[in-house]
Each structure stands twice: as structure tokens, then as C-alpha cells.
Amino acid sequence: MNIVLLSGGSGKRLWPLSNDVRSKQFIKIFKTENGEYESMLQRVYRQICHVDHSAQITIATSKSQVSAIHNQLGEQIGISVEPCRKDTFPAIALATAYLHYIQGIGLDESVVVCPVDPYVEMDYFKYLKRLGELAQTEDVNLFLMGIEPSYPSEKYGYIIPEDQEDISWVKNFKEKPDMETARQYIKRGALWNSGVFAYKLRYVLDKVQKMLPFIDYDDLFSKYDELPRISFDYAVVEQEKKVKAVRFNGQWKDLGTWNTLTEAMDGPYFGDAILGGKCKNVNIVNELDVPVLCMGLSNVIVSASPEGILVSDKGESSYIKPYVENIQQQIMYAEKSWGSFRVLDVEEESLTIKVTLRPGNRMNYHSHKRRNEAWVILSGRGRTIVEGMEQQVKAGDVIAVEAGCRHTVIADTELKIMEVQLGREISVHDKQKYALDR
Amino acid sequence: MNIVLLSGGSGKRLWPLSNDVRSKQFIKIFKTENGEYESMLQRVYRQICHVDHSAQITIATSKSQVSAIHNQLGEQIGISVEPCRKDTFPAIALATAYLHYIQGIGLDESVVVCPVDPYVEMDYFKYLKRLGELAQTEDVNLFLMGIEPSYPSEKYGYIIPEDQEDISWVKNFKEKPDMETARQYIKRGALWNSGVFAYKLRYVLDKVQKMLPFIDYDDLFSKYDELPRISFDYAVVEQEKKVKAVRFNGQWKDLGTWNTLTEAMDGPYFGDAILGGKCKNVNIVNELDVPVLCMGLSNVIVSASPEGILVSDKGESSYIKPYVENIQQQIMYAEKSWGSFRVLDVEEESLTIKVTLRPGNRMNYHSHKRRNEAWVILSGRGRTIVEGMEQQVKAGDVIAVEAGCRHTVIADTELKIMEVQLGREISVHDKQKYALDR
Numbered sequence: 018m019n020i021v022l023l024s025g026g027s028g029k030r031l032w033p034l035s036n037d038v039r040s041k042q043f044i045k046i047f048k049t050e051n052g053e054y055e056s057m058l059q060r061v062y063r064q065i066c067h068v069d070h071s072a073q074i075t076i077a078t079s080k081s082q083v084s085a086i087h088n089q090l091g092e093q094i095g096i097s098v099e100p101c102r103k104d105t106f107p108a109i110a111l112a113t114a115y116l117h118y119i120q121g122i123g124l125d126e127s128v129v130v131c132p133v134d135p136y137v138e139m140d141y142f143k144y145l146k147r148l149g150e151l152a153q154t155e156d157v158n159l160f161l162m163g164i165e166p167s168y169p170s171e172k173y174g175y176i177i178p179e180d181q182e183d184i185s186w187v188k189n190f191k192e193k194p195d196m197e198t199a200r201q202y203i204k205r206g207a208l209w210n211s212g213v214f215a216y217k218l219r220y221v222l223d224k225v226q227k228m229l230p231f232i233d234y235d236d237l238f239s240k241y242d243e244l245p246r247i248s249f250d251y252a253v254v255e256q257e258k259k260v261k262a263v264r265f266n267g268q269w270k271d272l273g274t275w276n277t278l279t280e281a282m283d284g285p286y287f288g289d290a291i292l293g294g295k296c297k298n299v300n301i302v303n304e305l306d307v308p309v310l311c312m313g314l315s316n317v318i319v320s321a322s323p324e325g326i327l328v329s330d331k332g333e334s335s336y337i338k339p340y341v342e343n344i345q346q347q348i349m350y351a352e353k354s355w356g357s358f359r360v361l362d363v364e365e366e367s368l369t370i371k372v373t374l375r376p377g378n379r380m381n382y383h384s385h386k387r388r389n390e391a392w393v394i395l396s397g398r399g400r401t402i403v404e405g406m407e408q409q410v411k412a413g414d415v416i417a418v419e420a421g422c423r424h425t426v427i428a429d430t431e432l433k434i435m436e437v438q439l440g441r442e443i444s445v446h447d448k449q450k451y452a453l454d455r
Numbered sequence: 456m457n458i459v460l461l462s463g464g465s466g467k468r469l470w471p472l473s474n475d476v477r478s479k480q481f482i483k484i485f486k487t488e489n490g491e492y493e494s495m496l497q498r499v500y501r502q503i504c505h506v507d508h509s510a511q512i513t514i515a516t517s518k519s520q521v522s523a524i525h526n527q528l529g530e531q532i533g534i535s536v537e538p539c540r541k542d543t544f545p546a547i548a549l550a551t552a553y554l555h556y557i558q559g560i561g562l563d564e565s566v567v568v569c570p571v572d573p574y575v576e577m578d579y580f581k582y583l584k585r586l587g588e589l590a591q592t593e594d595v596n597l598f599l600m601g602i603e604p605s606y607p608s609e610k611y612g613y614i615i616p617e618d619q620e621d622i623s624w625v626k627n628f629k630e631k632p633d634m635e636t637a638r639q640y641i642k643r644g645a646l647w648n649s650g651v652f653a654y655k656l657r658y659v660l661d662k663v664q665k666m667l668p669f670i671d672y673d674d675l676f677s678k679y680d681e682l683p684r685i686s687f688d689y690a691v692v693e694q695e696k697k698v699k700a701v702r703f704n705g706q707w708k709d710l711g712t713w714n715t716l717t718e719a720m721d722g723p724y725f726g727d728a729i730l731g732g733k734c735k736n737v738n739i740v741n742e743l744d745v746p747v748l749c750m751g752l753s754n755v756i757v758s759a760s761p762e763g764i765l766v767s768d769k770g771e772s773s774y775i776k777p778y779v780e781n782i783q784q785q786i787m788y789a790e791k792s793w794g795s796f797r798v799l800d801v802e803e804e805s806l807t808i809k810v811t812l813r814p815g816n817r818m819n820y821h822s823h824k825r826r827n828e829a830w831v832i833l834s835g836r837g838r839t840i841v842e843g844m845e846q847q848v849k850a851g852d853v854i855a856v857e858a859g860c861r862h863t864v865i866a867d868t869e870l871k872i873m874e875v876q877l878g879r880e881i882s883v884h885d886k887q888k889y890a891l892d893r
Contacts, residue, residue, distance in 0.1 A: 032748070293778050295771060306801065307763040307787065310470075310778055313771025314755070321764055325745040326757070328766050333733060333751025340731050340748055349745065361799040362809055362873070363744065366850060367833040369809075369873055371800055391831045391853045393875040395805040412804060413877045415829045415855050435800070435807055435875050437831040439851045 018069055018149035019128040021097070021112045022061065023105065023212075024078040024086065030274055032341040033325040034302065036348065041272065042133045043085045043352060046302065048283040057134050057272065059089050068142040073120065076133070077112035087354040088375075095120060100241045106252040107244040109214070110225045111237060117218050118234035124219035127152035130249075132212045136270040136281045144265050145213065151184070151263070152215035158259040160215040161187065163208025165266035169199035172271075174210040174250065176262050181206040187260045190250070208262060211269065214249065224253060275318045275327070275334035288321075298331070323349035323359055355380060356428075361435075368438040374399070374428035382425040382453040388440030390424075392416040397432035401425070402453065423451050456507055456587035457566040459535070459550045460499065461543065461650075462516040462524065468712055470779040471763040472740065476789045479710065480571045481523045484740065486721040495572050495710065497527050506580040511558065514571070515550035525792040526813075533558060538679045544690040545682040547652070548663045549675060555656050556672035562657035565590035568687075570650045574708040574719045582703050583651065589622070589701070590653035596697040598653040599625065601646025603704035607637035610709075612648040612688065614700050619644040625698045628688070646700060649707065652687065662691060713738075713756045713765070713772035726759075736769070761787035761797055793818060794866075799873075806876040812837070812866035820863040820891040826878030828862075830854040835870035839863070840891065861889050 024042055028035025035041045045054040055063070065072050075095040076086055079102050086096060097115035099108055109130055116122045129149045135141065144162060152160045163176040174192050178185040190210065191202060229244060231237040245252070254260065272278045279300040285292060288303030293312035303309045304322040311319060318334055320327045324346065329337065349360045355378035362369040374380070374397075382402065392401070394414045401408050401416050403424045410416065410426070418424045426434065462480055466473030473479045483492040493501070503510050513533040514524055517540050524534060535553035537546055547568055554560045567587045573579065582600060590598045601614040612630050616623040628648065629640060667682060669675040683690070692698065710716045717738040723730060726741030731750035741747045742760040749757060756772055758765045762784065767775065787798045793816035800807040812818070812835075820840065830839070832852045839846050839854050841862045848854065848864070856862045864872065 033745075291778055291782070293767070293771070294774060295768070303764075305764075307471075307761065308782055308784070309764040309766065310775070310782075311766045312775065312778070313768030314766060317752070317766070319764070319766050321759075323745065326741075326743075326747040326759055326764060328747065328749045328752060328755070328757050329731070330733070330751030333731070336732060337748070337750065340729055340750070344729070344746055344748075346746070361807070362833075364833055364871065367871075367873075369799070369807075369833075371807075389851050391851075393829045393831070393877075395800075395802055395807075395875070395877070413827050413829075415853055417853050433802065433805075435805075435873070437833070437873050439831075439833070 018146050019073045019075075019116060019122055019126060020065060020145065020149070021075050021077050021109070021116070021128055021130045022058075022133040023108060023112075023130060024058065024076050024082055024133040025102075025105075025108070029338050029341040030335070031278065031320075032337060032344075033322040033327055034304065034320055036324055037081070039085065039351060040082060041278075043082075043089060046278075046282065046287055054287075056089055057136070058086065061133055061135070062090055064137075064139055064142050065145075068139055069146050073116075073122070075112060075116060075120070077108050077115075077130075084351075084353040084355075088352045088357070092354070100238060103241070103244060104246050105212075105249040106247045107241060109249050110221060110244065111234075111241060113218055113221045114225070114231075114234045114237045117222065122218060124222065125153075125217055127215055127217050129213065129215045134272055135211065136268075136272045138268050140267045141265065141269065144263060144267075145215075148213065148215040148263055151261075152217060155261075156259075157261050158216060158220050159254065159257050159261075161254070161260060161262045162211045162213035162265050163262040164211050164269045165264060166199075166203050166207070166209050169196055169203055170209070171196055171199060175199070175202045175207040176210050177202065177205065177207050178262050178264075182264075184261055184263050187262050190255050208264060209269075210250070211265070214254065221253070275320065275329065275337070276331045279318055279331065290319075300331075354378070366439065366441055366443070368443050370436050370438070371395075372434045372436050374426065374432040374434070376428055376430050376432075379427040380425045381448075382423055382451045384423045384449050384451070385420055385438075385440075385447045386449070387420060387442045387444075387447050388438050389420050390418040390439070391437045392418070392426070393435040393437075395433040395435055397428060397430045399426055399428045399430070399432045402427070425453065456584050457511045457513075457554060457560055457564060458503060458583065458587070459513050459515050459547070459554070459566055459568045460496075460571040461546060461568060462496065462514050462520055462571040463540075463543075463546070467776050467779040468773070469716065469758075470775060470782075471760040471765055472742065472758055474762055474786065476519050476786055477523065478520065479716075481520075481527060481790060484716075484720065484725055492725075494527055495574070496524070499571055499573070500528055500532075502575075502577055502580050503583075506577055507584055511554075511560070513550060513554060513558070515546050515553075515568075522789075522791040522793075526790045526795070530792070538676060541679070541682060542684050543650075543687040544685045545679060547687050548659060548682065549672075549679060551656055551659045552663070552669075552672045552675045555660065560656060562660065563591075563655055565653055565655050567651065567653045572710060573649065574706075574710045576706050578705045579703065579707065582701060582705075583653075586651065586653040586701055589699075590655060593699075594697075595699050596654060596658055597692065597695050597699075599692070599698060599700045600649045600651035600703050601700040602649050602707045603702060604637075604641050604645070604647050607634055607641055608647070609634055609637060613637070613640045613645040614648050615640065615643065615645050616700050616702075620702075622699055622701050625700050628693050646702060647707075648688070649703070652692065659691070713758065713767065713775070714769045717756055717769065738769075792816070804877065804879055804881070806881050808874050808876070809833075810872045810874050812864065812870040812872070814866055814868050814870075817865040818863045820861055820889045822861045822887050822889070823858055823876075823878075823885045824887070825858060825880045825882075825885050826876050827858050828856045828877070829875045830856070830864070831873040831875075833871040833873055835866060835868045837864055837866045837868070837870045840865070863891065 028040035042057040097112040286301035290301035302320040466478035480495040535550040724739035728739035740758040
């Protein structure tokens with residue numbers, strides 16, 4: 018099957034683990050069978066590959082997530098990058114153009130579009146595969162996957178089907194209803210809208226052409242800003258008559274808030290944590306390397322990361338967004354395509370960061386106008402290039418880089434570096450990149 | 456007045472702010488009139504000086520606290536250092552010998568001994584001064600200060616006085632009673648034992664001579680290990696017939712647990728903190744430079760420091776000790792006589808610490824057998840001495856020190872340094888000190 022995973026979201030609801038550059042789908046919090054931890058993205062990717070070895074997977078996302086995706090899934094994964102953040106219709110339109118014009122998938126082939134963050138079992142992906150097959154073979158413009166509701170919820174949109182068969186025509190849609198209305202919908206066989214769509218490429222590309230004529234992927238990419246800021250549900254699904262829904266009654270969790278995320282955790286805590294006496298229904302997610310001790314708490318989530326610390330009543334945690342939007346803060350941790358960095362110390366005229374480069378990777382060859390840098394190699398082996406001069410480096414070596422000097426470091430093994438930036442105007446924008454001729 | 460402040464305690468009850476090297480009396484958490492923060496020790500010291508400009512203040516403490524005391528009160532403060540940790544009788548005995556043999560205070564002069572950690576107003580110290588005067592002039596061996604109980608408590612020892620006058624003979628003492636007994640004591644005019652004693656030097660030195668004959672301070676110091684591990688209350692107070700108590704009815708708080716400490720806080724939080732919706736009776740004490748966000752909590756204390764994070768129901772927080780005793784952890788922050796250090800990163804073969812030297816101070820001249828070190832100067836000006844060679848340093852300078860090299864750094868202004876230690880066996884014990892001939 019062709020599958021597009023929509024990887025969006027600024028992830029403020031799962032602060033401090035998620036932030037502007039680190040969305041919830043990248044947090045490694047799910048224990049695998051071999052005892053290691055994987056992220057939502059890695060989990061979904063693994064599940065799709067397990068169900069369909071030949072699946073053609075494309076991630077539709079924004080520029081800010083590209084490094085993290087490469088970091089977690091490798092360099093080979095197909096990524097359709099939005100030039101700017103819009104809504105799901107433009108993102109799906111661009112990804113569909115990417116499949117056809119870049120990856121060469123035929124206009125009559127089908128694609129399944131799916132959010133990257135459902136917490137589900139393998140059977141879910143078998144349904145996705147079937148959805149793709151149905152979209153390919155049947156004379157139906159759009160297939161949706163509806164989730165059999167486990168309780169009346171005000172959080173979801175509802176699909177009202179014509180009947181209660183496994184596959185049925187869709188009568189109409191209802192946006193997030195109040196609790197009583199949700200109850201009535203469910204009585205009439207309504208389904209939660211999971212945000213999964215399957216269609217033939219031609220179907221969506223024709224819609225886009227009508228809205229904004231374009232020649233190919235590059236042309237659509239350059240015009241992206243002109244596409245309306247509108248959801249796929251509103252722009253396409255709700256206007257379509259020939260739409261069918263497949264009923265899914267397996268496990269499905271939307272891990273959008275701390276409350277729902279903790280339900281999917283393997284145990285009460287992750288990381289260095291101590292649950293003291295009289296704690297009931299407490300979850301601790303600790304990414305720091307010092308312990309979190311909880312005593313005498315009930316229904317509380319505690320999460321600590323380099324960005325900050327959240328302590329919240331579980332129910333209350335869904336109202337986190339406005340508080341986090343008011344936090345003005347430097348990014349303290351980020352995953353990049355070449356590895357990761359963590360800010361350890363911020364002073365007025367210095368910034369100390371720990372850089373971890375994965376084997377075989379390197380930073381851009383670059384220089385800074387307004388700061389000096391000092392590197393102390395903590396572990397591993399590699400090579401630095403400063404003003405064209407290459408030098409072997411190993412643990413204990415110290416490299417001083419003056420402002421204006423072009424420099425990079427290449428990791429031969431995993432390489433950990435303490436980088437101290439020094440200057441009056443330290444800024445991420447003070448960076449000139451150069452080609453490295455070698 | 457002559458006053459001895461007993462500065463003891465490992466401070467596990469106020470973890471993560473206190474630990475083995477940082478007792479609660481050093482935590483800067485009390486807002487002064489000019490908006491700065493001071494510690495219990497600094498507060499008490501300031502209050503004593505305010506009440507009695509000519510007070511002769513001596514701190515009785517263990518070796519591990521000497522650096523922190525100098526850091527907070529300066530180099531001039533008198534400190535009587537116990538060679539090893541015992542109990543209050545040996546500590547008071549040694550401090551009394553220190554006053555007589557080192558500071559030259561006469562045998563018939565009085566001294567007031569007081570714990571360093573009561574949270575009190577100025578009037579308390581006026582009472583202490585009066586206690587000293589009474590001990591000096593009256594034919595009474597021992598004066599105590601009893602606190603008028605504000606409620607029946609199982610936490611304190613009780614002084615049972617002969618009558619309910621302001622100053623009265625003491626009938627006897629009762630150790631921590633149960634609640635019902637405490638109620639009966641209070642009906643009969645009993646007082647909480649505040650741990651304050653006033654006596655003439657001769658009185659205590661005679662007691663010590665009877666127990667363990669000694670010649671002078673140095674002799675007692677060298678025999679300190681032979682003194683019994685016994686409290687002053689048990690060894691002296693409870694055996695004494697000629698003892699009077701002064702009744703104090705002002706504000707007095709024993710800030711031994713998070714619950715009582717938060718009551719003395721100036722506001723609901725200290726440091727970078729956000730109290731979100733529906734929080735009731737929540738206190739946040741955050742020493743980290745990232746925010747703590749609390750939502751929907753009641754009666755909770757949250758404390759975050761470089762050592763760890765505590766989230767506890769306030770009542771439950773008094774039971775913290777056994778949990779903290781089980782935490783095996785490197786010291787992450789410490790105040791030294793020359794400044795402070797904070798551990799920022801721990802790897803298998805490297806340790807990165809941020810060192811802050813106060814102006815005019817320096818580290819010992821020392822070397823390490825099994826590790827190299829790299830210093831990056833973050834801010835300030837000073838001089839390094841490596842193998843006898845002195846060199847001016849400023850922000851941005853990098854100094855590499857090989858294993859075996861003698862080295863130190865002297866701060867001309869406040870000097871901040873990122874120190875990276877590198878080696879297979881990094882240990883605080885790998886340190887040889889040398890005299891610095893200059």
C-alpha cells in the first residue's frame with residue numbers, strides 16, 4: 018500500500034516533553050519487546066512494515082520536523098515537506114502531488130492518509146491496507162475509517178453511516194457534539210472520525226487543480242502559500258457524496274493529552290523515579306538524570322525534561338495549552354538528522370551545549386560572525402575540519418574555533434562533544450554555511 | 456553576648472534542596488527587605504548582629520559545612536569544627552573550649568548556645584541576650600528558653616516549670632509525649648524545649664574535665680573521638696537541679712520539614728514557577744533554570760534542584776527520610792569557601808562541572824593522577840597557575856591541564872569556568888594538594 022503519515026502538531030499539550038521542535042510523536046516512551054524504547058513514529062512505522070513489507074511510506078510534515086524524522090527513521094524515508102504550516106488539506110494535497118510527481122505513483126493508484134499518532138495494535142494497519150485496496154478497486158471516491166466508540170465523547174467528530182454494516186455509505190458528519198448528542202449518535206451506530214482517508218491520487222489532485230491550477234510538484238510547492246488554510250475534512254470529506262466508512266472495533270487510542278498518554282505507558286513510571294507511600298494512580302515521565310520522588314499523591318502526572326517540569330492533576334492536564342503558550346523559552350533539547358543537542362548552561366555571554374553526533378554523520382561546514390567556540394571531545398573518535406585543515410580527534414582533545422573560522426566535525430564513531438559558545442550576541446541566526454569540497 | 460550557633464544535620468528531610476553537603480540552613484529561600492534572598496544561617500546571623508552589635512558569634516559545626524559557612528558569612532566568622540560527627544554534648548563541649556582557649560573568653564563569662572535553624576523575629580534574640588545576662592549574674596547553673604506551645608505537639612520535648620512566672624525553676628523534663636499527654640502538660644504550663652542553653656563557661660568545662668580530663672582546646676580536639684555520643688539534654692540538662700527556664704511567647708517556628716518550611720515562605724513560589732488553574736495551597740521551590748508548571752493540585756509541595764525533584768502531599772512530606780536515604784547519588788551542587796560548583800553532565804569517562812569563584816578567591820594548588828582537565832573561561836578575569844607558570848585569563852580562554860600537572864586558578868573578578876574532567880577513573884579522592892609559593 019501507499020501510505021502518507023501526517024506528522025503535525027506543535028505538541029504543546031505534552032509539554033515539557035514536546036515543544037515547538039519536538040512533537041509528541043518523537044518521544045521515546047513505548048517499551049518494545051526487546052526492552053528498548055521507541056517513539057509513536059517509530060512504533061507506527063514498525064507496525065506498518067510488519068503488516069505490509071512492501072508498503073511505500075511517506076511522511077507529510079513541516080520543515081522543523083525533518084531532522085527528527087531522519088534521526089528516528091533513517092535517511093531513506095520519503096518526506097513531503099510543507100514550505101509553511103497550513104492545515105490538513107494543503108498538507109495532503111502536497112503529499113499526494115509528491116507521491117505522483119516525485120515517487121512516480123500512478124493517478125489510479127490509491128493512497129491511505131493516516132495521522133502519525135494513534136496508539137493501536139497490528140489489526141489497525143490490516144484495516145488500513147484493506148482501505149487502500151477498497152479505494153483502488155471500488156467505484157467510491159473516498160474511504161474513511163470509523164472507530165467504534167467506546168464511550169460518548171465530546172472530543173471527536175462523528176461519522177453517521179447509512180447502516181451498521183462493516184462497510185457502509187456515509188450519511189453525514191457531525192463535529193464535536195455535546196455529551197447528550199454524542200450518546201444519541203452512538204445509539205444510531207455513529208463512529209468516531211479517526212482522520213484516516215483512502216482515495217485514488219487522481220481524485221485529490223483534480224480537487225487541487227480546480228482550486229489552484231499547477232503543473233507538477235515543484236510548481237505546487239512554490240504556490241503552497243496560496244492554498245487555503247482549511248482542513249481536509251471540511252474541504253473534501255464533508256462535500257463528497259460517494260464516501261464509504263469502514264468500521265473498526267479494535268483498540269484505538271488518541272494520545273493527545275497527558276491523561277491519555279499515561280494510559281498507554283508500560284508501567285507507572287519512565288526514567289529515574291521513586292513512587293513513595295500512599296501514591297495512587299500516579300505516573301512519572303522523567304527524562305532528566307536526577308530522580309523524581311513522589312509522595313502521597315493521587316491521580317497526578319509528573320513529567321520532567323530539559324525544557325521544564327509539569328506536575329498536574331490528570332484530568333486538569335488537558336487544559337495545559339494556554340500556560341505553555343505563555344512560556345518564553347530557549348529550546349533546551351533537539352533531535353537533528355546528525356544526532357542531538359542539549360543546552361546545559363545559559364549565561365549572558367556564553368552558552369554550553371552537549372552535542373551527540375551519530376557515527377558517520379557531521380554538522381554543516383559553517384562559521385559564526387559573532388562568537389568563538391571551544392569544543393572538548395568527551396568520547397568517541399572523529400575528525401574536525403577548521404579552515405580546510407582536517408585533524409583526527411578523540412576523547413580529551415580541545416579545539417578552539419575563533420569567530421569567522423569555517424568549521425565542522427565528522428563522527429567516525431558516536432561522538433560526544435561539550436561545546437562552549439562565547440560572545441556578546443549568541444544567536445542561532447549567526448551561521449553561514451559552506452560547501453565542503455572533499 | 457557570646458553565642459554559639461549549632462549548625463548540624465544532614466538535611467535529608469528537605470531533599471532535594473538539602474543533602475549530605477548542603478544542610479537546610481544554607482538554602483537561600485527567605486526574602487529580605489531589599490528583595491534579595493538569604494538562608495536561615497544568614498537570617499539568624501543578621502538578626503543577632505541587629506540585636507547585639509558586639510555579639511561574639513561562633514558556629515559549631517562539622518568539617519563538611521565549613522566551606523558553606525565561609526561562603527555565606529565570610530572568612531572572619533569563628534568556627535568550632537568537630538573532627539567527627541557526634542552528638543550535641545561533645546559539640547557544645549568543644550565549642551565551649553574553643554571560646555575559652557582560642558577566643559580567650561573568661562571562665563566566669565556566659566555563653567548562649569542556640570540551634571541555627573529557628574525561624575523567629577528579632578524579639579527572640581533579645582530574649583537570648585537576656586538569657587546570657589541572667590546566666591552571667593545569677594547563681595543558677597543553667598538557663599533554658601522554653602517556648603509557649605501554640606498547640607499540643609508530639610514532635611517536641613517539654614519543660615515542666617515550677618510555676619508559670621516569666622522565669623521559673625524547672626521541675627523536670629519530658630521527652631516527646633503522645634498527643635493526650637502533651638495536652639495535659641500544656642494545661643500545667645509546660646513549655647516546648649527550644650534547644651537553647653545559657654551557662655558560664657566554667658560550668659560546662661568542669662563537666663567535660665570530669666568525663667575526660669584535658670589540657671586545652673587542642674588536647675580536647677585530639678581526644679574528641681573519646682567523648683560519648685550523647686545529647687547535651689541527656690548528659691547535662693536532665694541531671695542538673697539548679698536550672699531555670701525563661702518563657703518565650705513570640706513567634707517561633709522549627710523549619711525541619713517541607714510542610715513547616717513552606718509556611719515561612721514569602722509567597723507561594725520561589726524561582727521559575729507557574730501556578731495553573733485550580734491549585735490550592737501549593738508551594739513551588741525551584742532552583743533550576745527551567746519552569747515548573749503546576750495544575751489542579753491541592754496541598755502539594757514541589758521542589759526542584761540540581762539533585763532531583765520532589766512532589767509531595769504536604770502532610771506526607773515529613774516521611775521523606777527513608778526514601779532519600781536510599782537515593783545513591785553524586786553531589787550535583789555544593790557551596791565551597793571559594794565559591795560554588797554544579798555538575799552539569801556525567802558520562803562514563805567525563806564529568807562536566809560549572810565552577811564559580813568569588814573575587815579574590817582561588818582553588819587549592821593541586822594535581823590529579825588519573826584525569827586530564829580542560830577549562831573554558833565563561834566570564835570574568837583571573838590568573839591560572841599551571842606547573843608554576845602564571846597566565847592571565849579572561850572569557851573565551853581555554854586551558855588544558857594534563858594528568859599530573861599542578862594547577863590552580865585565582866579569581867580577580869567573579870570567575871565562571873566550564874571544567875571538563877576526562878579519564879577512566881574520575882574520583883574526588885584523586886587529588887594531591889601543594890603549597891603555592893608566591
